[in-house]
Amino acid sequence: xxxxxxxxxxxxxxxxxxxxxxxxxxxxxxxxxxxxxxxxxxxxxxxxxxxxxxxxxxxxxxxxxxxxxxxxxxxxxxxxxxxxxxxxxxxxxxxxxxxxxxxxxxxxxxxxxxxxxxxxxxxxxxxxxxxxxxxxxxxxxxxxxxxxxxxxxxxxxxxxxxxxxxxxxxxxxxxxxxxxxxxxxxxxxxxxxxxxxxxxxxxxxxxxxxxxxxxxxxxxxxxxxxxxxxxxxxxxxxxxxxxxxxxxxxxxxxxxxxxxxxxxxxxxxxxxxxxxxxxxxxxxxxxxxxxxxxxxxxxxxxxxxxxxxxxxxxxxxxxxxxxxxxxxxxxxxxxxxxxxxxxxxxxxxxxxxxxxxxxxxxxxxxxxxxxxxxxxxxxxxxxxxxxxxxxxxxxxxxxx
Numbered sequence: 001x002x003x004x005x006x007x008x009x010x011x012x013x014x015x016x017x018x019x020x021x022x023x024x025x026x027x028x029x030x031x032x033x034x035x036x037x038x039x040x041x042x043x044x045x046x047x048x049x050x051x052x053x054x055x056x057x058x059x060x061x062x063x064x065x066x067x068x069x070x071x072x073x074x075x076x077x078x079x080x081x082x083x084x085x086x087x088x089x090x091x092x093x094x095x096x097x098x099x100x101x102x103x104x105x106x107x108x109x110x111x112x113x114x115x116x117x118x119x120x121x122x123x124x125x126x127x128x129x130x131x132x133x134x135x136x137x138x139x140x141x142x143x144x145x146x147x148x149x150x151x152x153x154x155x156x157x158x159x160x161x162x163x164x165x166x167x168x169x170x171x172x173x174x175x176x177x178x179x180x181x182x183x184x185x186x187x188x189x190x191x192x193x194x195x196x197x198x199x200x201x202x203x204x205x206x207x208x209x210x211x212x213x214x215x216x217x218x219x220x221x222x223x224x225x226x227x228x229x230x231x232x233x234x235x236x237x238x239x240x241x242x243x244x245x246x247x248x249x250x251x252x253x254x255x256x257x258x259x260x261x262x263x264x265x266x267x268x269x270x271x272x273x274x275x276x277x278x279x280x281x282x283x284x285x286x287x288x289x290x291x292x293x294x295x296x297x298x299x300x301x302x303x304x305x306x307x308x309x310x311x312x313x314x315x316x317x318x319x320x321x322x323x324x325x326x327x328x329x330x331x332x333x334x335x336x337x338x339x340x341x342x343x344x345x346x347x348x349x350x351x352x353x354x355x356x357x358x359x360x361x362x363x364x365x366x367x368x369x370x371x372x373x374x375x376x377x378x379x380x381x382x383x384x385x386x387x388x389x390x391x392x393x394x395x396x397x398x399x400x
Contacts, residue, residue, distance in 0.1 A: 028194070
């Protein structure tokens, strides 16, 4: 199991407790070395869907005139083919089908999150509900009255409309990952941080293990859950998995008057989440920013939006500012499945914004697929083989 983020750690736990011999490897020195370092932590299955939607494509141009822009694209020649497929994938009929499938998985995953918490494996998990707010006149009317919304979030200022989602929960991502890693170890998994995997070891079209900085580790199966690094590692096995980073910002604040439940700013693609001892501000989607430093102006603009919408929140100090590259596939759908091109190789990556939400169900799919022979790793919508040239030619012929 390569990658000890939310997906990798959960999958290692499920495999180990099902009786598999598991080695969990990660290049970082400790938990939270990648995109699992921080996120909104909101378990919101009703919001899970493909990245590629007509609204995202339309927003790209509109958001250029907002500060901070909720969606931004930094021009890069290498990004053009990826974006082109994203736009083509945003057909409404396809979006409807994909959304139904992903929400089916998301609701199953939310149940698993709840079960983990009840079993004592997710100590920061809390069912809080969430408040969705629209600030501009373009937002829909209806929903809660301002007085009803302010009963839920006393710090709230004037809003166009507000809606309460009662079933949503919140969990702190690093604490969750640490719990899963500990549970995996207790179930018998070997955990090795500080162990970069350099390539997948192949014998013809068959996986034989991985080559790490410490030497060769042989295995019957290899699961890659390494975020953006999945593309490079899959390529060493002859598999094309074209992931790009959708950068999101995270600002942790020490405040007075923090909300006790998540507040989602719908037009801004931002969310405020209550965390143990601090308030977290998350959001935005930026493409073509991999490797760039954090843009302090964008972080400041996000805090400005929040403090204006929540005037009852008093910021004492900024604790942390961070930007993570959410791994996104060019059709906006997670990559979960085994490859027919590299036997023994399974991919569990490309979840975009939904890694934490979908981690338990992804782990369950990998476990039942590898150990029980269930068809969960051969879903045509999720398969890693969908990016192979042969598969794309077949899809083009079928469309014609």
